[in-house]
Amino acid sequence: xxxxxNQIRKRFVLVFPxxxxxxxxxxxxxxxxDVTFNILTATITSxxxxxxxxxxTGASAPISAAAEHLERLGVAVDxxxxxxxxxxxxxxxxxxxxxxxxxxxxxxxRPEMRVVYDESKCILCxxxxxxxxxxxxxxxxx
Amino acid sequence: MQRSIAEINxxxxxxxxxxxxxxxxxxxxxxxxxxxxxREVDVVTTGTFGMMCSSGAFLNFGHARxxxxxxxxxxxxxxxxxxxxxxxxxxxxxxxxxxxxGNQPFPGEFRYGGGHVIEELVSGRKVRLEATSYGTDCYPSxxxxxxxxxxxxxxxxxxxxxxxxxxxxxxxxxxxxxKYTYLGILKPRLGNxxxxxxxxxxxxxxxxxxxxxxxxxxxxLGGGTGYxxxxxxxxxxxxxxxxxxxxxxxxxxxxxxxxxxxMRPEYVRxxxxxxxxxxxxxxxxxxxxxLDEDMAFRTGVGDADILAPVVxxxxxxxxxxPGVLGHVSFADLKRGEVTxxxxxxxxxxxxxxxxxxxxxxxxxxxxxxGAFLLTEPVAPxxxxxxxxxxxxxxxxxx
Numbered sequence: 001x002x003x004x005x006n007q008i009r010k011r012f013v014l015v016f017p018x019x020x021x022x023x024x025x026x027x028x029x030x031x032x033x034d035v036t037f038n039i040l041t042a043t044i045t046s047x048x049x050x051x052x053x054x055x056x057t058g059a060s061a062p063i064s065a066a067a068e069h070l071e072r073l074g075v076a077v078d079x080x081x082x083x084x085x086x087x088x089x090x091x092x093x094x095x096x097x098x099x100x101x102x103x104x105x106x107x108x109x110r111p112e113m114r115v116v117y118d119e120s121k122c123i124l125c126x127x128x129x130x131x132x133x134x135x136x137x138x139x140x141x142x
Numbered sequence: 143m144q145r146s147i148a149e150i151n152x153x154x155x156x157x158x159x160x161x162x163x164x165x166x167x168x169x170x171x172x173x174x175x176x177x178x179x180x181r182e183v184d185v186v187t188t189g190t191f192g193m194m195c196s197s198g199a200f201l202n203f204g205h206a207r208x209x210x211x212x213x214x215x216x217x218x219x220x221x222x223x224x225x226x227x228x229x230x231x232x233x234x235x236x237x238x239x240x241x242x243x244g245n246q247p248f249p250g251e252f253r254y255g256g257g258h259v260i261e262e263l264v265s266g267r268k269v270r271l272e273a274t275s276y277g278t279d280c281y282p283s284x285x286x287x288x289x290x291x292x293x294x295x296x297x298x299x300x301x302x303x304x305x306x307x308x309x310x311x312x313x314x315x316x317x318x319x320x321k322y323t324y325l326g327i328l329k330p331r332l333g334n335x336x337x338x339x340x341x342x343x344x345x346x347x348x349x350x351x352x353x354x355x356x357x358x359x360x361x362x363l364g365g366g367t368g369y370x371x372x373x374x375x376x377x378x379x380x381x382x383x384x385x386x387x388x389x390x391x392x393x394x395x396x397x398x399x400x401x402x403x404x405m406r407p408e409y410v411r412x413x414x415x416x417x418x419x420x421x422x423x424x425x426x427x428x429x430x431x432x433l434d435e436d437m438a439f440r441t442g443v444g445d446a447d448i449l450a451p452v453v454x455x456x457x458x459x460x461x462x463x464p465g466v467l468g469h470v471s472f473a474d475l476k477r478g479e480v481t482x483x484x485x486x487x488x489x490x491x492x493x494x495x496x497x498x499x500x501x502x503x504x505x506x507x508x509x510x511x512g513a514f515l516l517t518e519p520v521a522p523x524x525x526x527x528x529x530x531x532x533x534x535x536x537x538x539x540x
Binding site for chain 2: 092093094095096098099100108110111112113114130131133134135
């Protein structure tokens with residue numbers, strides 16, 4: 001089993017071609033490699049491709065092997081080097097984001113009523129990129 | 143106990159006035175009682191900061207050579223109203239950039255508009271002016287273009303027809319689809335409610351009967367000096383009130399005027415509301431003189447005393463159907479959870495209490511420093527007895 005001391009978490013953006021969308025790819029991944037997964041975002045594009053933001057947890061070697069396996073199947077694998085950041089100067093602490101952020105990464109801290117951002121809870125759904133009234137949420141490359 | 147505005151101003155000039163924010167006053171009244179608070183406090187500063195779509199700026203650009211009437215005016219691509227005298231225009235906060243796709247595809251992003259142009263001007267940035275016209279003997283040019291900034295142009299002042307709404311709807315969504323509204327994004331099936339307003343810190347909640355706020359009252363508008371110009375549009379203090387005189391829904395409003403020069407960019411912010419449009423997030427602070435025990439009682443209002451109506455923005459609001467889903471207190475709204483129909487529902491603000499507190503503090507500091515004196519109203523605003531109840535648009539004849 002996983003040795004928790006060597007556990008790492010890595011996020012990937014996976015794009016599935018339309019012929020793979022109906023295959024149990026992720027399920028197989030867990031069976032073949034010693035990794036666990038967390039689906040952060042799942043969408044189907046207008047070209048009927050599947051786009052998945054996946055977080056894999058496990059030791060470094062099985063995670064790399066799992067990613068290589070996905071590429072062999074024809075999945076486009078991008079290790080996620082983008083992150084959503086809060087531009088403190090642009091935030092006016094209005095709280096609009098608390099209404100739409102699905103993971104609680106953006107929330108109003110009470111009673112101060114300040115907006116706080118916990119990046120570790122962000123599931124990269126990207127809603128804040130258009131939902132924030134002052135465009136204070138930005139995509140940045142790590 | 144009585145004190146006049148002249149007496150308060152004399153104390154401010156001597157540096158001896160006692161000035162507290164409306165949140166501080168609420169605690170003082172709760173702990174020491176109305177008579178004591180009335181004796182000790184001279185001025186209460188109130189503040190609010192939120193999207194105020196009914197805002198805009200009059201600008202005079204100066205005349206081009208040769209002259210042009212400036213019939214059609216664009217500022218950074220956003221149309222400004224040019225149907226006034228040559229070289230004047232009014233840029234409205236809610237105006238979209240020319241060619242903005244609106245809500246196609248839905249929900250539209252509305253990334254730039256009039257509110258953003260106003261923010262750029264206050265920030266000291268240059269703004270592209272493009273004007274066209276039909277040409278006259280006295281104004282021969284048919285087009286002109288230039289860069290303008292707050293430093294160059296002759297006049298630039300906000301003149302906002304409707305600010306500082308006294309109480310407002312809390313928005314809910316009973317439908318099965320997400321709704322994108324001017325009160326934010328509403329999750330389906332009463333997934334959340336959203337609200338705008340500073341509650342006990344809000345200017346018109348601290349003078350609910352409009353005893354001290356009138357035409358000519360000096361205020362802080364966008365962090366600079368401004369004045370109450372008139373009653374705001376949709377001003378309707380005739381609405382039902384709670385036992386202590388707090389309106390149970392949208393009531394009084396203020397038309398405010400103030401020089402863009404002297405405003406601070408943090409209090410004048412262009413805003414985009416997904417699926418709705420553009421706006422201007424604006425900070426306003428209003429001083430309330432504690433003339434007597436009645437004003438101490440009024441400014442002692444707490445969030446628990448302020449009830450706002452929960453309105454369904456899926457059905458009732460757009461169809462202008464009467465009826466509300468209930469009333470909730472600002473104490474619960476600020477706590478982040480309200481009860482509607484026996485269900486606990488998360489509540490999120492869309493206005494900034496952080497910035498409302500900051501501008502109320504700024505006004506307090508200015509008064510304490512002797513840099514801001516209080517004013518007697520030149521004329522009262524229409525009160526509950528005099529105002530005309532707001533009417534809907536007449537139905538068209540077939």
